[in-house]
Amino acid sequence: MASRILQRVNAKQTALLVCDMQEKFRNNIKYFPEIVTVTKRLVDTSKILNLPIVATEQYPKGLGHTVPELGLAELNVPTFAKTVFSMVNDDVIGILESKSVKDIVLTGIEAHVCVYHTTLDLLEKGYNVHVVVDATSSRSMTDRIFAYKSLKQAGAVLSTSETIILGLLGGSHHPNFREVQKLIMESAPDTGLLGKL
Template identity: 55%
Template sequence: MSMARCCFTRWTPQNSILFVCDMQEKFRPNIHAFAEITQVSKRLIEAAKILGMRTVVTEQYPKGLGNTVPELKEVLTPDTPIYDKTKFSMCAPLQPKDLEGIKNVLLVGIEAHVCVLQTTHDLLDKGVDVHVIVDGVSSRSRTDRKYAFKQMERAGANLTTSECVILGLLGGSDHPKFREVQKLIIQSAPDTGLVHKL
Protein backbone atom coordinates (compact mmCIF):
# COMPACT_ATOMS: atom_id res chain seq x y z
CA MET A 1 0.00 0.00 0.00
CA SER A 2 1.35 3.45 -0.89
CA MET A 3 2.14 5.83 1.93
CA ALA A 4 0.78 9.35 1.47
CA ARG A 5 3.55 11.77 0.60
CA CYS A 6 3.60 15.40 1.65
CA CYS A 7 5.45 16.88 -1.30
CA PHE A 8 5.50 16.56 -5.07
CA THR A 9 7.98 17.13 -7.85
CA ARG A 10 7.32 20.36 -9.72
CA TRP A 11 5.77 19.73 -13.15
CA THR A 12 7.84 20.27 -16.25
CA PRO A 13 7.14 19.05 -19.79
CA GLN A 14 10.30 16.93 -19.48
CA ASN A 15 9.46 15.13 -16.22
CA SER A 16 5.71 14.80 -16.77
CA ILE A 17 3.39 12.79 -19.01
CA LEU A 18 -0.33 13.07 -19.71
CA PHE A 19 -2.40 9.89 -19.30
CA VAL A 20 -5.80 9.86 -21.05
CA CYS A 21 -7.83 6.94 -19.73
CA ASP A 22 -10.54 5.24 -21.80
CA MET A 23 -12.30 8.26 -23.33
CA GLN A 24 -14.27 6.02 -25.68
CA GLU A 25 -17.37 6.39 -27.78
CA LYS A 26 -19.57 3.82 -25.99
CA PHE A 27 -19.16 5.66 -22.67
CA ARG A 28 -20.43 8.97 -24.06
CA PRO A 29 -24.14 8.60 -23.13
CA ASN A 30 -23.57 7.30 -19.59
CA ILE A 31 -20.79 9.38 -18.04
CA HIS A 32 -21.68 12.56 -16.15
CA ALA A 33 -20.40 15.66 -17.99
CA PHE A 34 -18.77 13.57 -20.73
CA ALA A 35 -18.73 16.50 -23.19
CA GLU A 36 -17.05 18.75 -20.62
CA ILE A 37 -14.38 16.27 -19.58
CA THR A 38 -13.69 15.63 -23.28
CA GLN A 39 -13.15 19.36 -23.76
CA VAL A 40 -10.82 19.51 -20.75
CA SER A 41 -8.88 16.49 -22.02
CA LYS A 42 -8.57 18.11 -25.45
CA ARG A 43 -7.10 21.30 -23.95
CA LEU A 44 -4.55 19.24 -22.04
CA ILE A 45 -3.58 17.18 -25.09
CA GLU A 46 -3.13 20.38 -27.10
CA ALA A 47 -1.05 21.99 -24.33
CA ALA A 48 1.11 18.85 -24.09
CA LYS A 49 1.64 18.91 -27.85
CA ILE A 50 2.68 22.60 -27.83
CA LEU A 51 5.08 22.02 -24.92
CA GLY A 52 6.57 18.81 -26.34
CA MET A 53 5.24 16.70 -23.47
CA ARG A 54 4.35 13.08 -24.08
CA THR A 55 0.82 11.68 -23.94
CA VAL A 56 -0.33 8.07 -23.51
CA VAL A 57 -3.90 6.95 -24.30
CA THR A 58 -5.66 3.72 -23.36
CA GLU A 59 -8.84 2.09 -24.61
CA GLN A 60 -10.69 -0.46 -22.48
CA TYR A 61 -11.70 -3.41 -24.66
CA PRO A 62 -12.13 -1.29 -27.81
CA LYS A 63 -13.65 -4.18 -29.76
CA GLY A 64 -16.74 -3.86 -27.59
CA LEU A 65 -16.54 -0.30 -26.30
CA GLY A 66 -15.29 1.56 -29.35
CA ASN A 67 -12.26 3.74 -29.87
CA THR A 68 -11.17 7.06 -28.41
CA VAL A 69 -13.68 9.77 -29.29
CA PRO A 70 -12.83 11.68 -32.50
CA GLU A 71 -12.61 15.03 -30.69
CA LEU A 72 -9.52 13.72 -28.92
CA LYS A 73 -8.12 11.45 -31.62
CA GLU A 74 -7.90 14.35 -34.07
CA VAL A 75 -5.57 16.36 -31.77
CA LEU A 76 -3.20 13.51 -30.85
CA THR A 77 0.21 13.47 -32.50
CA PRO A 78 0.75 10.54 -34.91
CA ASP A 79 3.28 8.95 -32.53
CA THR A 80 1.00 8.99 -29.46
CA PRO A 81 0.71 5.42 -28.15
CA ILE A 82 -2.88 4.19 -27.89
CA TYR A 83 -2.93 0.93 -25.94
CA ASP A 84 -5.76 -1.61 -25.82
CA LYS A 85 -6.37 -3.05 -22.37
CA THR A 86 -8.62 -5.44 -20.52
CA LYS A 87 -7.11 -4.86 -17.07
CA PHE A 88 -8.52 -1.73 -15.45
CA SER A 89 -5.18 -0.03 -14.73
CA MET A 90 -3.52 1.95 -17.51
CA CYS A 91 -0.21 0.56 -16.25
CA ALA A 92 -0.95 -2.95 -17.55
CA PRO A 93 -0.17 -2.30 -21.25
CA LEU A 94 2.60 0.29 -20.71
CA GLN A 95 6.02 -0.24 -22.25
CA PRO A 96 9.10 0.40 -20.04
CA LYS A 97 10.03 3.44 -22.19
CA ASP A 98 6.69 5.13 -21.44
CA LEU A 99 7.73 6.08 -17.91
CA GLU A 100 11.44 6.66 -18.57
CA GLY A 101 12.51 9.89 -16.86
CA ILE A 102 8.95 10.53 -15.67
CA LYS A 103 8.28 11.83 -12.16
CA ASN A 104 4.72 13.09 -12.67
CA VAL A 105 1.66 11.61 -14.33
CA LEU A 106 -1.17 14.02 -15.12
CA LEU A 107 -4.29 11.87 -15.26
CA VAL A 108 -7.65 12.43 -16.96
CA GLY A 109 -10.41 10.08 -18.11
CA ILE A 110 -12.94 7.59 -16.88
CA GLU A 111 -14.13 6.05 -14.73
CA ALA A 112 -12.89 7.70 -11.54
CA HIS A 113 -13.64 4.76 -9.25
CA VAL A 114 -12.32 2.01 -11.54
CA CYS A 115 -9.62 2.63 -14.15
CA VAL A 116 -8.49 6.04 -12.89
CA LEU A 117 -8.32 4.81 -9.28
CA GLN A 118 -6.47 1.58 -10.12
CA THR A 119 -4.04 3.46 -12.39
CA THR A 120 -3.37 5.89 -9.54
CA HIS A 121 -2.61 3.09 -7.09
CA ASP A 122 -0.27 1.34 -9.55
CA LEU A 123 1.63 4.53 -10.38
CA LEU A 124 2.04 5.47 -6.73
CA ASP A 125 3.37 1.96 -6.09
CA LYS A 126 5.98 2.64 -8.79
CA GLY A 127 7.05 5.84 -6.99
CA VAL A 128 5.52 8.19 -9.59
CA ASP A 129 3.66 11.29 -8.40
CA VAL A 130 0.07 11.26 -9.63
CA HIS A 131 -1.91 14.45 -10.30
CA VAL A 132 -5.58 13.67 -10.88
CA ILE A 133 -7.20 16.47 -12.88
CA VAL A 134 -10.63 16.65 -11.25
CA ASP A 135 -12.32 18.65 -14.01
CA GLY A 136 -11.19 15.99 -16.48
CA VAL A 137 -12.30 12.85 -14.60
CA SER A 138 -15.80 11.43 -14.16
CA SER A 139 -17.91 8.32 -13.60
CA ARG A 140 -21.45 7.20 -14.31
CA SER A 141 -22.28 7.79 -10.65
CA ARG A 142 -21.49 11.00 -8.77
CA THR A 143 -21.23 8.97 -5.57
CA ASP A 144 -18.57 6.69 -7.07
CA ARG A 145 -16.69 9.74 -8.35
CA LYS A 146 -16.76 11.52 -5.00
CA TYR A 147 -15.42 8.59 -3.02
CA ALA A 148 -12.84 7.67 -5.66
CA PHE A 149 -11.27 11.11 -5.23
CA LYS A 150 -11.18 10.63 -1.46
CA GLN A 151 -9.43 7.27 -1.92
CA MET A 152 -6.91 8.65 -4.41
CA GLU A 153 -6.04 11.59 -2.19
CA ARG A 154 -5.65 9.37 0.86
CA ALA A 155 -3.34 7.08 -1.12
CA GLY A 156 -1.07 10.04 -1.92
CA ALA A 157 -2.35 11.48 -5.20
CA ASN A 158 -2.68 15.22 -5.72
CA LEU A 159 -6.10 16.52 -6.83
CA THR A 160 -5.77 19.49 -9.15
CA THR A 161 -7.38 21.27 -12.11
CA SER A 162 -6.58 21.52 -15.80
CA GLU A 163 -5.77 25.22 -15.73
CA CYS A 164 -3.52 24.80 -12.70
CA VAL A 165 -1.59 22.07 -14.55
CA ILE A 166 -1.30 23.99 -17.83
CA LEU A 167 0.00 27.14 -16.12
CA GLY A 168 2.23 25.05 -13.85
CA LEU A 169 3.87 23.44 -16.88
CA LEU A 170 4.55 26.89 -18.35
CA GLY A 171 6.07 28.22 -15.13
CA GLY A 172 5.58 31.86 -16.14
CA SER A 173 4.56 34.29 -18.86
CA ASP A 174 8.20 34.43 -19.97
CA HIS A 175 7.95 30.88 -21.35
CA PRO A 176 8.54 30.98 -25.14
CA LYS A 177 5.30 29.06 -25.76
CA PHE A 178 3.21 31.13 -23.34
CA ARG A 179 1.13 32.99 -25.94
CA GLU A 180 0.40 29.80 -27.86
CA VAL A 181 -0.74 27.97 -24.72
CA GLN A 182 -2.60 31.01 -23.40
CA LYS A 183 -5.01 30.72 -26.34
CA LEU A 184 -6.14 27.35 -24.94
CA ILE A 185 -7.10 28.80 -21.55
CA ILE A 186 -8.23 32.31 -22.51
CA GLN A 187 -11.73 30.96 -21.94
CA SER A 188 -12.21 29.17 -18.62
CA ALA A 189 -12.48 25.39 -18.61
CA PRO A 190 -16.08 24.19 -18.91
CA ASP A 191 -17.93 23.77 -15.64
CA THR A 192 -18.57 20.07 -15.22
CA GLY A 193 -20.94 20.75 -12.36
CA LEU A 194 -19.08 18.01 -10.54
CA VAL A 195 -16.23 19.65 -8.67
CA HIS A 196 -18.39 21.28 -5.99
CA LYS A 197 -19.90 17.88 -5.28
CA LEU A 198 -16.59 16.40 -4.05
Protein backbone atom coordinates in the same frame (compact mmCIF):
# COMPACT_ATOMS: atom_id res chain seq x y z
CA MET B 1 9.83 19.24 11.02
CA ALA B 2 7.67 17.11 8.74
CA SER B 3 8.84 16.75 5.17
CA ARG B 4 6.77 18.56 2.58
CA ILE B 5 5.51 16.85 -0.56
CA LEU B 6 6.10 18.94 -3.67
CA GLN B 7 2.96 19.10 -5.76
CA ARG B 8 4.23 20.93 -8.82
CA VAL B 9 4.38 19.46 -12.26
CA ASN B 10 7.68 19.78 -14.09
CA ALA B 11 7.33 19.92 -17.88
CA LYS B 12 10.74 18.30 -18.29
CA GLN B 13 9.55 15.12 -16.60
CA THR B 14 5.77 15.04 -17.16
CA ALA B 15 3.55 12.82 -19.33
CA LEU B 16 -0.17 13.00 -20.03
CA LEU B 17 -2.12 9.75 -19.67
CA VAL B 18 -5.57 9.57 -21.26
CA CYS B 19 -7.61 6.69 -19.84
CA ASP B 20 -10.39 5.07 -21.87
CA MET B 21 -12.08 8.14 -23.38
CA GLN B 22 -14.14 5.94 -25.71
CA GLU B 23 -17.24 6.27 -27.85
CA LYS B 24 -19.36 3.78 -25.91
CA PHE B 25 -19.10 5.86 -22.76
CA ARG B 26 -20.34 9.05 -24.43
CA ASN B 27 -23.96 8.75 -23.22
CA ASN B 28 -23.26 7.17 -19.82
CA ILE B 29 -20.59 9.29 -18.16
CA LYS B 30 -21.55 12.39 -16.18
CA TYR B 31 -20.40 15.56 -17.95
CA PHE B 32 -18.76 13.57 -20.75
CA PRO B 33 -18.71 16.40 -23.35
CA GLU B 34 -17.16 18.76 -20.80
CA ILE B 35 -14.58 16.16 -19.74
CA VAL B 36 -13.62 15.73 -23.40
CA THR B 37 -13.29 19.51 -23.85
CA VAL B 38 -11.01 19.80 -20.83
CA THR B 39 -8.94 16.78 -21.85
CA LYS B 40 -8.50 18.31 -25.31
CA ARG B 41 -6.96 21.39 -23.68
CA LEU B 42 -4.46 19.15 -21.92
CA VAL B 43 -3.71 17.25 -25.13
CA ASP B 44 -3.13 20.52 -27.00
CA THR B 45 -0.91 21.84 -24.21
CA SER B 46 1.09 18.60 -24.21
CA LYS B 47 1.54 18.86 -27.97
CA ILE B 48 2.77 22.45 -27.75
CA LEU B 49 5.16 21.62 -24.90
CA ASN B 50 6.26 18.35 -26.52
CA LEU B 51 5.17 16.21 -23.56
CA PRO B 52 4.67 12.48 -24.05
CA ILE B 53 1.03 11.40 -24.34
CA VAL B 54 -0.13 7.81 -23.84
CA ALA B 55 -3.71 6.52 -24.10
CA THR B 56 -5.56 3.31 -23.40
CA GLU B 57 -8.84 1.83 -24.57
CA GLN B 58 -10.82 -0.62 -22.47
CA TYR B 59 -11.88 -3.58 -24.62
CA PRO B 60 -12.16 -1.47 -27.82
CA LYS B 61 -13.83 -4.31 -29.73
CA GLY B 62 -16.91 -3.83 -27.57
CA LEU B 63 -16.54 -0.27 -26.30
CA GLY B 64 -15.22 1.50 -29.38
CA HIS B 65 -12.17 3.65 -29.84
CA THR B 66 -11.06 6.95 -28.35
CA VAL B 67 -13.40 9.82 -29.23
CA PRO B 68 -12.12 11.69 -32.30
CA GLU B 69 -12.49 15.12 -30.69
CA LEU B 70 -9.25 14.55 -28.79
CA GLY B 71 -7.27 14.22 -32.02
CA LEU B 72 -5.03 11.47 -30.64
CA ALA B 73 -4.92 9.52 -33.91
CA GLU B 74 -3.67 12.58 -35.81
CA LEU B 75 -0.94 13.03 -33.20
CA ASN B 76 0.08 9.35 -33.47
CA VAL B 77 -0.40 8.94 -29.72
CA PRO B 78 0.52 5.40 -28.61
CA THR B 79 -2.80 3.80 -27.66
CA PHE B 80 -2.98 0.40 -25.98
CA ALA B 81 -5.97 -1.91 -25.69
CA LYS B 82 -6.59 -3.39 -22.27
CA THR B 83 -9.06 -5.54 -20.38
CA VAL B 84 -7.78 -4.82 -16.86
CA PHE B 85 -8.70 -1.76 -14.82
CA SER B 86 -5.25 -0.17 -14.77
CA MET B 87 -3.41 1.59 -17.60
CA VAL B 88 -0.14 0.42 -16.08
CA ASN B 89 1.43 -2.29 -18.20
CA ASP B 90 4.87 -3.00 -19.65
CA ASP B 91 4.19 -0.92 -22.79
CA VAL B 92 3.09 2.16 -20.89
CA ILE B 93 5.86 1.91 -18.30
CA GLY B 94 8.38 1.40 -21.10
CA ILE B 95 7.36 4.70 -22.68
CA LEU B 96 7.43 6.54 -19.36
CA GLU B 97 10.87 5.18 -18.50
CA SER B 98 12.28 5.94 -21.95
CA LYS B 99 11.18 9.59 -21.55
CA SER B 100 12.45 9.87 -17.93
CA VAL B 101 8.94 10.68 -16.72
CA LYS B 102 8.35 11.22 -13.01
CA ASP B 103 5.13 13.26 -13.01
CA ILE B 104 1.88 11.93 -14.45
CA VAL B 105 -1.09 14.07 -15.45
CA LEU B 106 -4.03 11.66 -15.54
CA THR B 107 -7.35 12.21 -17.31
CA GLY B 108 -10.18 9.91 -18.35
CA ILE B 109 -12.82 7.54 -17.09
CA GLU B 110 -14.06 6.09 -14.93
CA ALA B 111 -12.72 7.95 -11.90
CA HIS B 112 -13.58 5.16 -9.46
CA VAL B 113 -12.37 2.27 -11.63
CA CYS B 114 -9.64 2.66 -14.25
CA VAL B 115 -8.42 6.10 -13.15
CA TYR B 116 -8.44 4.86 -9.55
CA HIS B 117 -6.48 1.65 -10.20
CA THR B 118 -4.08 3.39 -12.58
CA THR B 119 -3.31 5.99 -9.93
CA LEU B 120 -2.67 3.40 -7.24
CA ASP B 121 -0.37 1.40 -9.53
CA LEU B 122 1.58 4.52 -10.54
CA LEU B 123 1.93 5.66 -6.93
CA GLU B 124 3.23 2.21 -5.99
CA LYS B 125 5.87 2.57 -8.72
CA GLY B 126 6.99 5.93 -7.32
CA TYR B 127 5.41 8.33 -9.80
CA ASN B 128 3.86 11.64 -8.75
CA VAL B 129 0.27 11.45 -9.96
CA HIS B 130 -1.85 14.53 -10.66
CA VAL B 131 -5.48 13.50 -11.19
CA VAL B 132 -7.24 16.25 -13.14
CA VAL B 133 -10.66 16.38 -11.51
CA ASP B 134 -12.28 18.41 -14.28
CA ALA B 135 -10.97 15.94 -16.87
CA THR B 136 -12.09 12.72 -15.15
CA SER B 137 -15.55 11.40 -14.40
CA SER B 138 -17.78 8.37 -13.76
CA ARG B 139 -21.31 7.24 -14.51
CA SER B 140 -22.27 8.19 -10.96
CA MET B 141 -21.35 11.41 -9.17
CA THR B 142 -21.21 9.47 -5.90
CA ASP B 143 -18.58 7.11 -7.29
CA ARG B 144 -16.70 10.04 -8.79
CA ILE B 145 -16.55 12.12 -5.61
CA PHE B 146 -15.59 9.25 -3.34
CA ALA B 147 -12.92 8.14 -5.81
CA TYR B 148 -11.30 11.57 -5.46
CA LYS B 149 -11.43 11.36 -1.67
CA SER B 150 -9.76 7.93 -1.73
CA LEU B 151 -7.14 9.00 -4.27
CA LYS B 152 -6.20 12.03 -2.19
CA GLN B 153 -5.75 9.81 0.86
CA ALA B 154 -3.59 7.46 -1.23
CA GLY B 155 -1.23 10.30 -2.10
CA ALA B 156 -2.42 11.58 -5.47
CA VAL B 157 -2.59 15.30 -6.13
CA LEU B 158 -6.09 16.41 -7.10
CA SER B 159 -5.87 19.34 -9.45
CA THR B 160 -7.69 21.25 -12.15
CA SER B 161 -6.72 21.54 -15.78
CA GLU B 162 -5.83 25.21 -15.55
CA THR B 163 -3.61 24.63 -12.52
CA ILE B 164 -1.79 21.91 -14.46
CA ILE B 165 -1.50 23.91 -17.68
CA LEU B 166 -0.14 27.02 -16.00
CA GLY B 167 2.06 24.91 -13.73
CA LEU B 168 3.69 23.30 -16.76
CA LEU B 169 4.51 26.77 -18.10
CA GLY B 170 5.91 28.04 -14.81
CA GLY B 171 5.29 31.67 -15.73
CA SER B 172 4.71 34.15 -18.51
CA HIS B 173 8.43 34.00 -19.37
CA HIS B 174 7.93 30.56 -20.99
CA PRO B 175 8.52 30.77 -24.76
CA ASN B 176 5.18 29.02 -25.43
CA PHE B 177 3.19 31.04 -22.90
CA ARG B 178 1.08 33.02 -25.39
CA GLU B 179 0.31 29.94 -27.50
CA VAL B 180 -0.82 27.93 -24.47
CA GLN B 181 -2.61 30.91 -22.91
CA LYS B 182 -4.97 30.94 -25.90
CA LEU B 183 -6.19 27.48 -24.86
CA ILE B 184 -7.41 28.75 -21.50
CA MET B 185 -8.59 32.27 -22.35
CA GLU B 186 -12.13 30.97 -21.90
CA SER B 187 -12.73 29.25 -18.55
CA ALA B 188 -13.00 25.49 -18.55
CA PRO B 189 -16.59 24.23 -18.68
CA ASP B 190 -18.44 23.29 -15.51
CA THR B 191 -17.93 19.60 -14.86
CA GLY B 192 -20.32 19.32 -11.92
CA LEU B 193 -17.87 19.56 -9.05
CA LEU B 194 -18.82 22.89 -7.52
CA GLY B 195 -19.85 22.30 -3.92
CA LYS B 196 -19.08 18.59 -4.16
CA LEU B 197 -15.47 18.34 -2.92
